[in-house]
Amino acid sequence: MMSDKTSTFIEVRDLQIAFGQQKIHRGINLKVQAGETMVVIGGSGEGKSVLLKELIGLLRPDQGSVKIDGEEIGGLKERAMASIRKKVGILFQNGALFDSLNVSQNVAFPLIQSGVSDQNRIDERVTHCLEVVELSNQGEKMPVQLSGGMRKRVALARAIVNQPQCVLYDEPTAGLDPIVSDSINKLIRRLQKRNKVTSIVVTHDMKSAFHIADRIAYLYQGRIYFEGTPEELKNSDDQQIKNFIEGVSDNHHCLE
Amino acid sequence: MGELLRFSGRSFLDILEYLGRLTAFCRQILDAIIHGRFFPRLLFRQIVTIGYGSQTVVVVTGAFTGAVFAAQSYFKFKDFGVESSVGALVSVAMCRELAPVLTGLMVTGRVGASMAAEIGTMKVSEQIDALRAMAIHPVDYLVIPRLGAIMISMPLLIAESIAFGILAGYAVTVIGFGVPRAWYVHHLLYHTELEDIVIGMTKGFVFGLLIVIISCYQGLAATNGAVGVGRGTTISVVHSSLAILICNFFLTFFLNSLFPLGSQ
Ligand SMILES: Nc1ncnc2c1ncn2[C@@H]1O[C@H](COP(=O)(O)OP(=O)(O)O)[C@@H](O)[C@H]1O
Ligand SMILES: [Mg+2]
Numbered sequence: 001m002m003s004d005k006t007s008t009f010i011e012v013r014d015l016q017i018a019f020g021q022q023k024i025h026r027g028i029n030l031k032v033q034a035g036e037t038m039v040v041i042g043g044s045g046e047g048k049s050v051l052l053k054e055l056i057g058l059l060r061p062d063q064g065s066v067k068i069d070g071e072e073i074g075g076l077k078e079r080a081m082a083s084i085r086k087k088v089g090i091l092f093q094n095g096a097l098f099d100s101l102n103v104s105q106n107v108a109f110p111l112i113q114s115g116v117s118d119q120n121r122i123d124e125r126v127t128h129c130l131e132v133v134e135l136s137n138q139g140e141k142m143p144v145q146l147s148g149g150m151r152k153r154v155a156l157a158r159a160i161v162n163q164p165q166c167v168l169y170d171e172p173t174a175g176l177d178p179i180v181s182d183s184i185n186k187l188i189r190r191l192q193k194r195n196k197v198t199s200i201v202v203t204h205d206m207k208s209a210f211h212i213a214d215r216i217a218y219l220y221q222g223r224i225y226f227e228g229t230p231e232e233l234k235n236s237d238d239q240q241i242k243n244f245i246e247g248v249s250d251n252h253h254c255l256e
Numbered sequence: 257m258g259e260l261l262r263f264s265g266r267s268f269l270d271i272l273e274y275l276g277r278l279t280a281f282c283r284q285i286l287d288a289i290i291h292g293r294f295f296p297r298l299l300f301r302q303i304v305t306i307g308y309g310s311q312t313v314v315v316v317t318g319a320f321t322g323a324v325f326a327a328q329s330y331f332k333f334k335d336f337g338v339e340s341s342v343g344a345l346v347s348v349a350m351c352r353e354l355a356p357v358l359t360g361l362m363v364t365g366r367v368g369a370s371m372a373a374e375i376g377t378m379k380v381s382e383q384i385d386a387l388r389a390m391a392i393h394p395v396d397y398l399v400i401p402r403l404g405a406i407m408i409s410m411p412l413l414i415a416e417s418i419a420f421g422i423l424a425g426y427a428v429t430v431i432g433f434g435v436p437r438a439w440y441v442h443h444l445l446y447h448t449e450l451e452d453i454v455i456g457m458t459k460g461f462v463f464g465l466l467i468v469i470i471s472c473y474q475g476l477a478a479t480n481g482a483v484g485v486g487r488g489t490t491i492s493v494v495h496s497s498l499a500i501l502i503c504n505f506f507l508t509f510f511l512n513s514l515f516p517l518g519s520q
Contacts, residue, residue, distance in 0.1 A: 058385050079291060082391035090389045096382035110390050 008070075009034040009166060009198045015054060015064035017047075024050055025061070026222030034165075035196040037188065039209045041244070042219030048202040049093050051219070052168045055200070056088050057081045069165070086114065089164035093171050093202075095155035097143040103130070103154050104139035110162045129157035132187055134180060149176045156184065160191065166198040167191065173205050185211050206245055210234070218244065281473045285403065288395040298401035306367050306402070307409030313362050314413045315420045321354050322346055322421025326428045330435070339435050343444035346425035347418075351452035352517070355417040357504055360463035363406075363413070364496040368471035371402060372492035375475025376485035384476070399472045403465070410464030411457035418456055451515035459507055466499045 010032040017025045024047040032038045042048050053059040055066055057073050065074050068084050076084075089110075097106050107126045116122055130136055133153035143151060152175065159167055169188065173181040185208045191197040192212075203209050209216060210230045218226040218233070218241060226233065226241055233241065242248070326346045333339045375398055378384050384394050422444070429435045474492040478484045 053385070056389055058388055078388070079393060085389055085391040088389070090386075092382050092386060094382060096386040098378075098383055098386070099381075113390055113392055 007034045008032070009036075009068070010055060010200070011065075011067040012055070013065045013067075015051075015061050015066065017050060017054065017059065017061045017063075023222060025054075025064075027064070028219075028222070028224055030217060030224055030227070032198060032200060034198050035192065036214045037192050037199045037201060037212055039201045039203060039213035039216045040219055041203060041206070041209055041216060043244070044204070046219045047222065048219055049170050052090065052170055052200065052202060055168060056085055056090060086162075087164055088166045088168060089159035089162060090168040091152070091156050091159040091170055091172055093174075095143075095151040097151055097155055097158070099143045101143075102139065103135070103141050103143070103146070106143070106154055107139075107157045107161050110158060114162055125161055126157075129161045130154075132160075133157045134183060149180065152176065153180070153184070156187075163195065164197070166200075169199065169201045169203075171203055171205075172201060173203065173208050181205070181208060184208075188212050206247075220244075277477075278469065278473055281476075282469060284395050285399060285469070288393060288400050292393055292396035292400060295397060295401055298397070299404045302401045302405030303408055306363075306405045307412065310363055310366055310409070310413060311416065313366055314359050314417050317358050317362050318350070318355055318417030318420040319424040321358055322350055323424035323428045325349060325354065325421075326425030327432075330429050330433055339429070339433070340439035341443050342429045342435065343422070343425060343440045344447035347422050347444050347448045348452055348517075350418045350421035350425075351448065351456040352508075353504075355414050355421060356456045356459035356463060357500065359410070359413050359417045359460060360467070360500040360504075361497055363410070363464070364467050364471075364493055364500065367406070368467040368496045369489050369493050371468065371471040372474040372478075372489045373485055375472055376478030376488045379476060379478045380481050380485060394476065398476075399468070402472060403468045406464035406468050407461060410460040414456050414460035415453065418453065449515070455511045455515060458511060459504065462503060462507060463500045466503060467496045470496045470499060 008031050010030070012028055012030040015025050015028040016023075028051065030038070040048055040051065050059060054061050055068070057066075057076065057078075061074075065072055067073070069087060071084055073081060073084055098109065101109065104126050107129055108122050111122050111125055126139070127136070130139060133156050135150060135153055135157070138146075138150070138154075143154070146154065152172065156169070156172060159169075167188075172184050172188065176184065188199060188201060189212050192199060201209075201212060213230050215227065215229055216233050217224050220226075220240065226236065226238070228236075233245065236242065326342050329342045329345050330339055333342055333345075375384075378398075384398075387394050387397055426440070426444075430437050430440050471492040474488040474495075478488045480487075
């Protein structure tokens with residue numbers, strides 16, 4: 001019991017949030033073990049991105065608790081969250097690159113801000129991370145000069161440059177070609193294997209979900225509808241889950 | 257009648273609410289000054305953009321205002337034979353009113369608008385969230401450097417504007433209309449006090465604070481994509497300009513009670 005507690009990195013309990021009248025989360029419960037890759041799947045607009053933002057306090061839930069590495073973030077002020085946020089890297093769905101900085105500067109930013117001043121070390125890390133996302137020699141470009149997929153990969157490089165203990169990925173492979181997608185999937189796996197990084201990966205891409213997940217959580221109508229291993233998900237008899245995995249719409253009106 | 261009352265009541269409440277939110281923002285700024293991280297490089301860069309970059313606009317505004325004011329006064333003053341006093345009038349007016357107010361309005365248009373637009377764009381494209389996720393407080397990173405830069409730059413810009421206004425007035429009256437130089441300069445120096453310049457620079461300092469607080473607030477509060485950013489930018493310019501003009505009225509009385517104008 002004791003050992004189980006210490007190895008839980010993220011613990012979400014009864015999370016609820018609404019924007020105006022629209023209820024997004026109606027009570028989410030989720031535990032992510034340290035070093036595990038949890039894939040969150042769910043329809044678009046179900047609140048997957050909102051969930052990631054709640055995890056690091058960018059959005060405050062109306063109710064419920066979030067614990068990161070054993071620390072409750074609910075009551076913390078913005079400044080007090082700094083120490084927790086330093087443990088977590090996040091890849092935003094749209095990249096959220098700083099458009100006043102070029103690619104290298106964007107990737108170097110978290111390093112410099114966390115106090116690394118050795119220029120050689122910064123250059124080395126930046127070059128390495130850009131290599132990993134297959135964007136070597138693009139360091140001089142400005143974000144507006146990049147395609148959507150390239151922006152995403154730069155953002156990914158920026159999210160991992162500091163070697164955080166935990167990385168949250170919001171649709172890391174959306175908009176990428178199959179080959180680059182595959183290399184991103186491999187990267188996520190490699191980070192987990194070698195560096196014991198805890199990850200939450202939000203995705204629509206079932207192929208990559210099965211490829212990288214230790215466990216999969218299916219977010220449906222504001223709750224975790226299913227949680228289990230990829231095998232369990234595949235073998236599920238539930239119609240809702242089957243429809244989602246196979247991409248079948250249950251909206252028959254369009255046929256009439 | 258009821259409709260009108262309800263409307264004015266609603267507007268009054270809106271204004272109070274807006275002021276309340278600005279006050280809360282000022283508290284965040286104070287908190288950032290006390291507990292926040294300081295970014296000297298960004299401060300320096302902002303001084304370059306805000307202070308150094310605004311000089312052309314400020315100098316041109318100051319010079320033409322001084323020139324026109326001198327010319328108009330000269331046309332009237334020469335009927336009374338006191339055209340050599342034009343310099344004194346131009347100088348005191350530039351110091352106390354024209355330079356601070358016009359510079360304030362020009363800086364609002366040039367600097368305030370770009371602050372609101374830049375920060376607003378960062379907000380709606382999640383760049384602010386990205387900063388926060390990297391444990392950087394947006395107020396520390398975006399607002400404090402701009403605030404510091406304008407506190408340093410504005411008084412200097414005002415001084416520059418005053419200087420060019422006086423020079424242009426001199427050029428128009430003495431060189432253009434041939435008013436005797438010695439009398440002109442004598443009156444000018446005799447009637448211009450150090451206090452006049454202090455008043456101008458103090459006003460500029462306060463106006464600078466207003467511009468940054470209002471514009472950065474609008475930027476950070478931006479929602480709703482490009483439309484929201486555009487709206488926020490317009491609001492920031494309108495509100496800053498109004499705040500400057502209204503605040504100028506009260507500051508004038510306040511500062512005049514400290515440094516009275518007229519026969520001492
Ligand atoms: N800042 C916000 N204000 C209001 N509504 C929001 C906000 N962010 C997200 N939403 C709403 O929350 C829902 C979930 O959004 P999101 O988490 O982005 O979905 P997804 O699962 O596709 O990532 C959407 O319906 C969206 O309209
Ligand atoms: Mg999303």
